[in-house]
Structures are given as C-alpha cells and as structure tokens.
Amino acid sequence: MPALSPLARPESVPQPAATPPEIIRNFCIIAHIDHGKSTLADRMLQVTGVVDQRQMRAQYLDRMDIERERGITIKSQAVRMPWATGTPAGDQAYILNMIDTPGHVDFTYEVSRSLAACEGAVLLVDAAQGIEAQTLANLYLAMENDLAIIPVLNKIDLPSAQPEKYAEEIAGLIGCDPEDVLKVSGKTGEGVPELLDRIVEEIPPPVGDADAPARAMIFDSVYDTYRGVVTYVRVVDGSLSPRERIAMMSTKATHELLEIGAISPEPAPTKGLGVGEVGYLITGVKDVRQSKVGDTVTGERRQASTPLGGYKDPRPMVFSGLYPIDGSDYPILRDALDKLKLNDAALVYEPETSGALGFGFRVGFLGMLHLEIVRERLEREFNLDLISTLPNVSYDVRLDDGTELEVTNPSEFPAGKIASITEPVVRGTVLAPSEFIGAIMELCQSRRGTMLGMDYLSPERVELRYTLPLAEIVFDFFDALKSKTRGYASLDYEPSGTQEADLVKVDILLQGDTVDAFSAIVHRDKAYAYGVQMAGKLKELIPRQQFEVPIQAAIGSRVIARETIRAIRKDVLAKCYGGDISRKRKLLEKQKEGKKRMKMVGSVEVPQEAFIAALSQDGSDAEPAKSKK
Numbered sequence: 001m002p003a004l005s006p007l008a009r010p011e012s013v014p015q016p017a018a019t020p021p022e023i024i025r026n027f028c029i030i031a032h033i034d035h036g037k038s039t040l041a042d043r044m045l046q047v048t049g050v051v052d053q054r055q056m057r058a059q060y061l062d063r064m065d066i067e068r069e070r071g072i073t074i075k076s077q078a079v080r081m082p083w084a085t086g087t088p089a090g091d092q093a094y095i096l097n098m099i100d101t102p103g104h105v106d107f108t109y110e111v112s113r114s115l116a117a118c119e120g121a122v123l124l125v126d127a128a129q130g131i132e133a134q135t136l137a138n139l140y141l142a143m144e145n146d147l148a149i150i151p152v153l154n155k156i157d158l159p160s161a162q163p164e165k166y167a168e169e170i171a172g173l174i175g176c177d178p179e180d181v182l183k184v185s186g187k188t189g190e191g192v193p194e195l196l197d198r199i200v201e202e203i204p205p206p207v208g209d210a211d212a213p214a215r216a217m218i219f220d221s222v223y224d225t226y227r228g229v230v231t232y233v234r235v236v237d238g239s240l241s242p243r244e245r246i247a248m249m250s251t252k253a254t255h256e257l258l259e260i261g262a263i264s265p266e267p268a269p270t271k272g273l274g275v276g277e278v279g280y281l282i283t284g285v286k287d288v289r290q291s292k293v294g295d296t297v298t299g300e301r302r303q304a305s306t307p308l309g310g311y312k313d314p315r316p317m318v319f320s321g322l323y324p325i326d327g328s329d330y331p332i333l334r335d336a337l338d339k340l341k342l343n344d345a346a347l348v349y350e351p352e353t354s355g356a357l358g359f360g361f362r363v364g365f366l367g368m369l370h371l372e373i374v375r376e377r378l379e380r381e382f383n384l385d386l387i388s389t390l391p392n393v394s395y396d397v398r399l400d401d402g403t404e405l406e407v408t409n410p411s412e413f414p415a416g417k418i419a420s421i422t423e424p425v426v427r428g429t430v431l432a433p434s435e436f437i438g439a440i441m442e443l444c445q446s447r448r449g450t451m452l453g454m455d456y457l458s459p460e461r462v463e464l465r466y467t468l469p470l471a472e473i474v475f476d477f478f479d480a481l482k483s484k485t486r487g488y489a490s491l492d493y494e495p496s497g498t499q500e501a502d503l504v505k506v507d508i509l510l511q512g513d514t515v516d517a518f519s520a521i522v523h524r525d526k527a528y529a530y531g532v533q534m535a536g537k538l539k540e541l542i543p544r545q546q547f548e549v550p551i552q553a554a555i556g557s558r559v560i561a562r563e564t565i566r567a568i569r570k571d572v573l574a575k576c577y578g579g580d581i582s583r584k585r586k587l588l589e590k591q592k593e594g595k596k597r598m599k600m601v602g603s604v605e606v607p608q609e610a611f612i613a614a615l616s617q618d619g620s621d622a623e624p625a626k627s628k629k
Helices: 037-047 065-070 105-116 133-144 163-174 192-202 327-343 368-381 434-446 477-484 524-541 581-601 608-614 617-626
Strands: 024-030 077-087 090-100 120-126 148-154 215-224 228-237 245-248 254-256 259-263 267-269 278-282 296-299 318-324 348-354 358-365 386-388 395-399 404-407 418-433 450-456 461-469 490-500 503-510 520-523 549-555 558-565
Touching (some): 024 037, 024 192, 037 077, 037 148, 037 192, 077 278, 090 192, 105 133, 105 215, 120 192, 133 148, 133 490, 148 192, 318 327, 327 348, 327 358, 327 368, 358 368, 434 461, 477 490, 520 524, 524 558
Parallel strands (some): 024 090, 120 148
Antiparallel strands (some): 077 090, 215 228, 245 296, 259 278, 318 386, 348 358, 395 404, 418 461, 450 461, 503 549, 549 558
C-alpha cells in the first residue's frame, strides 16, 4: 500500500483501505428553510460522538459567516458518523454519511447533487409550521431519485407544535401511517437516537461492483488557499487509493491523488475509499474547472467506459451587472469572481462594459437570494464596493429577417423590427392557509399568471399551482406574497419552458443621451409605470446643474414619461436696487442666452451616489430575499 501523503496530518489514524458497503448508509436531510436541518445535524454529531461538548457550536456544519448570521444553509456539507445499533447478533457498528442540504429554492441544484450521492433522505417538517412549498419540491426530487424516505417531525418541544395534525398531512402525502412519522427535537436531542436506528433499518446499503474500474461522482468542490481544490466524491464502483493517478471523464484531465480521506467532521486522511463511501480528494490542482461538479472520476490506467449520470448543470435564472465603484478595482473583482467560482458551481459571468459604469461583469444567478449572497461575499471577503444593475432574465428575440438572439442585458436588445420575443416561465407552487386564496389569486393574476390547479392538503391548508413569467417573480413577488398572507404562504418554483410576450425596452435619457445602466426590458403594460418611477427617482437624486436638464423615459423614439431638473439660477437682479425695468429685463435676457449656450455644450455628470441609490431598486428586491428565512 503506498505511503500517506506528506500533506496528511500525523495524528490522524489511517482507516482500512475500504469499508464493507453493507455497513454504510448514505443519506441527506431535506426540508424547507428554518425547519431545523442544521440543528438536527448538530445533535446527530453529538449523539454519535463525532464532536464533543467542548468543540460543539450551533450550526456546526455551516462554515460561512453569512450562513451563521442568517441561520440559513447555502452550501451542502458532508460528514461521516459512526453509529452502533442493537441487533439480534449483538451490537453492530455502522458508518453513516450525512449531507446537510440548503432549503431555499435558489439552491435546489445543491439539493439535487446531494440526492444523487445518497440512497435515502430524511424528510424534515417543522411540527409548528407543517409542510411548506420547498418541502414538497425536495420530496418530489427525492422520489424521482428513488430514495428511501424517512418522514420526521422536528421541534416537538415548541408550545405551538401540533405533531398529530402534521403527521397525518405527511402520511397522506407519502402514503404511510401517521405512526410511522418520527417525532424529534433538534434542540433537546429527543428522538435522535431512534432516528439514527431508523436510518440504519430503512435506508439500503450502497450497491456497486468493487472489482470494476473506479467510478466516483463529484458532488461538490471547494477551494482551499493552501491545498488547492478539495473535491468531494461518492464512490460508486471500484476504489481509489493515495498516489494513484486519476482521470476526469468529461475534461479528460489527469492528476495524481496526493491525499484521500473522509470528513468526520474535519478532514481525516485514509488509505482509500471503496464502494459506497463518501470522502474527499486532493490533487494539488488550483483550477476548480478541472474538478467539475457532476463529473465522474476514474483511474487513469484502468478507465471506466461510461460516466455516471443523474446530475444536471445548474442554469442561471437571473442576470445582473456587477461593477466596482472604483474603476481601478476591476482586476480585483475579476480575481474575486474567479475564486468565488471555485466554491460556487452555479456562478456564470462574462466581462461587459457600460458607458455609465465602466468595466464590469454580467453575472448569472440562480435567483435573488443567490445574487444577494454572492454580492455580500464579494464585498466582505475581497473588500470591494460594488454596484449591481437592475436584475433581469434571459430573453430569446427573433427579428423579421429570421435572426435569433439571446438577450441577457437590455443593452443587447436589437433596434430592428422584431417578429417575436419569448421569455422564460416557471411553474410556481404556493402553500397557504385557505383564507388567503382570494389575495393570492389576485396577486398572481396581476403578475400575468395562469392558474393550473388547486388542491386542499387539509381543510385549513391549500396548494395553488400557477404558470408565471420568471421576470414577474424574481423581484418583489415573494415580498408581496408574504405581506398579503401575513407571512403564512410559502413559494417554490421550477423552470417550465418559455412563452411569447409583448415586451419592450425602456430607455432612460438624460438631456437626450441614453444612460444604459437604467435601461430595462419590461412588459408593454408596465412600461409607463417603470418610466415614471425611474424619471421621478432620478429627478430627486441628480444634483441641479447651471442649466435645465430633461429626464425622459422612451420606448424606441417615443417618449413615455418626462421630468425636468430645474436650473440653479444666480440672482442677477441683486445689484439692481431700483431703476428702469428695461435694465432688469436686459440682464435676465443675457442670463437666458448664457443658459441656452451652456445647455448646448454642457454634459450631465451623474454622481456615483445617484447610481447606487437609483439602482438600489435591487435593494428593495434583496430585502425580501432576506426575509425568506
């Protein structure tokens, strides 16, 4: 057996080369935001003895400051736990590989990767809130992957908990008896040992061919400043050993395995990973694109013929421009995005230039919360001050001559005759108390929604399904939904194709010149409202000049809204303490001529603060994203 890598810590005790698959259980925890996934994971770490009381802290697996501050999980985390359960033959030791997943709709791709690496899922529902939209979405994802599902009610220690009522709801949903729904408390630890026993009983061990060529699926990768890319894998067939040369099946890149090990919950080097095991690989590579998430790792000498399937690349849903306030920070922003891409497989970006904002990047995000998290991480971790332009979605535009264009930025919108424009639509699911049906229908119809159906989960709770344009829901839809339902509604959505729409580009002109940063693609019915709102906002924000400045909103060459910034006027009559009116009139005419000349040659400088404030419409959109906790 080859020696351990020099990177291995001397205090770590090497494990056997491969663990028998019969004693391995791979599972993940799926739930809606704030239903207690991370808290339950903390108790599991304590009950299994992986983390002792002295080292324990709340949200142990959440490594980012933003995750801890907001109480949300952004990145999946994997951990290996030992568990001994009583059997007729005596105590049997098992190895449980748990993946804690995010609950927010924006991070569904993280959940899909975790499900592809597991044989079972713990479906966690808050005993005080019941089933919510994202719970259903994650449950359907797990069912599509044919996973064994263990229903669990959490937070049974709360005074407002109604475990019997919600146990019936869950039972009706997945087709089991209400008595089969486990009741636990992530806070006190009640019921956690029974849950671990149930995981061992009901989740099947991994299946794979130990003698076949190695095949391991990459389900996550993170960048470590000192060690390069750390790749998290689930071995399906064969085995991987230190100092072995491996190949990535999609990129054809080959590397030497410097270190291989398991996370328990800190990285611990081992002598190898066998069938069904979950662990990490370190190859010393500095470019995460060579460890593409969803790729298959195999041996260089004995390569597998077919890669593993079951994983789809995340597709950006919302696009926004990110620009440094100080133009000299552009190289820092470029490096920062490159580094962030190492930890976030869903981030897509390309350089772009704006006449008003200078050099920056057009970045694709999974949703508004993802946009806000990425921007906050860039500002915190790389000490950048950024402006983000109004978020928009991707449109397909077909011109009269048959040319087809994909437009992700209003500045790319063609000026020629347009035959049709298609926009992305989503299938939205809203869960809410039945008393709010009217308010929800009214909101969805005002956002150009089409109703697909409605089901009662119980006499008090209803599920509504709508087809909605993505552009109508990525901004403030969630915020409006929460305010109309007093915070009781929950929303989940998934892409559902495209549809034709009557869309137009609204330009904002200052003294006749277009300011590209304020342009937006909106539905024709809402173009006037957008133009009036933006013109009014800029009138308040742009300082007065020595001459009159018109602010116009226009569709093509047709002006649809206008505001005027009045000129600063020097009092030229101050020295006139009396005398003939013609003298005063002469001075005023002279001033008027001067203003006219100045207007012809003068240019309007929009201060940086005005850009930030005008574009902080995305601030009003980001705040609802915060409230999604």
